[in-house]
Amino acid sequence: MIGRLNHVAIAVPDLEAATATYRDTLGARVSQPQPEPDHGVTVVFIELPNTKIELLEALGDNSPINAFLERNPSGGIHHVCYEVEDILAARDRLVETGARVLGTGEPKIGAHGKPVLFLHPKDFNGTLVELEQV
Template sequence: MKLGRLNHIGVVTPSIVESVAHYRETMGATATTEPFDLPAQGVKVCFVDTPDAHGEVGKGTQIELIEPLGEDSPIHKFLEKNPLGGQHHVCFEVEDIAEARSWFEGQGKRILGPTRTGAHGTPIFFLHPKDMMGQLTEIMETPRGDGH
C-alpha cells in the first residue's frame, strides 16, 4: 500500500453556517461547497477549499465541516464533550481502498465499521484512534476525474 496525500481535516461544528462565516472572515477562505446531508452517516457536510502550494484554490487540502443531523448522529457525543466543536479526524487518500483495508488489517489495526461511501462519493473507512497515535484516521480512495 502507498499512502497518498492528505485530502482533508474533519472538523465537527455545532453550525456549518457559523463555521463557514468564520473561515471566510477570519481565515480569508474564498471557496466553499454548498452544505449537503449524508443521512446514512447522520451528518451534514460542507468543504472549505484551501490553496495548493502554487496558490490555486480548490487544489489543496480541504477542511470538512461536519454538523450532526440530530441526537442520533455519531458526532453528537463529540459535541457534548466539545461544545464549540473541534478537530475530529484526518483523511488520507489511497489508490485502492480494498488493498489499504487489507494492509491495515494485516497490521492488526482496528477498522471501525465496513467500507462505505464518503462525502466525496468514494469508498472510505476509519481506523481506531488507539491504533493511529490517538488520531481518528479516515482512509479514502482517491477521487477520479474532477473529484477533490
Template sequence: MIGRLNHVAIAVSDMEAAVAVYRDTLGADVSEKVAQPDHGVSTVFINLPNTKIELLEPLGENSPILKFLEKNPSGGIHHVCYEVEDILAARDKLLAQGARVIGDGEPKIGAHGKPVLFLHPKDFLGTLTELEQA
C-alpha cells in the same frame, strides 16, 4: 501506502457560525452546505489550494458526531482523511499488521461518493483516521 491528505474534518455545533469564521474571518473559499443523511451530518467544504477542510454539523438524533460535540462543545478537529489507491488492499495490509478498522471492515461510500474506512484512533496516535479510495 497513504497518499494525499484528502481533508481535515472539524466538527461544529453551529454551521452558520463556523462558515462565518472561515469565510469572513479567515477569508477562505467556502462551499454550500449539503445534508448527508446517510452519514448523520451536514457538510461544508473549505477549499484550500492544496486540500480541504470539511466542516461537520450533526444531522438527526443519531449523528455520529454528537458525542464528540458533547465533549468538545466549541467544536474541534474530528479526523484526518488520507487517500489510498486501493482501499481493500490497504485494509488487508492494516489488518495483517494488527490495526483495527471501525465497524464491519467493509468500506462505505463516503461524503465524496468514494469508498471509505475509518481506522481506530487507539492504533493511530489518538487520531481518528479515515482512508478514502483516490
C-alpha cells in the same frame, strides 16, 4: 500506501457561524452547506489550494459526531482523511499489522460517493483516521 491528505474534518456546533468565521475572518473560499442525511452530517467545504477542510454539523439524532460534540461543545478537529489507491489492499495490510478497522471491516460509501474505512484512534496516536479510495 497513503497518498494525499484528502481533508481535515472539524466538527462544529453551529455550521453557519463556523462558515462565517472561515469566510469572513480567515478569508477562505467556502461552499454552500450540503446535507448528507445518510451520513448524519451537514458539510461545508473550505477550499484551500492544496486540500480542503470539512466543517461538519450534526444532522439527526444518530449523527456519528454527536458524542464528539458532547465531549467538545465548542467543536474540534474530528479526523483526518488520507487517500489510498486500493482500499481493500490497504485494509488487508492494516489488519495484518494489527491495526483495527472500525465497523464491519468492509468499506462503506462515504460522503464523497467513494469507498471509505475508519481506523481506530487508539492505534494512530489518538487520531481518528479515514481512508478514502480515489
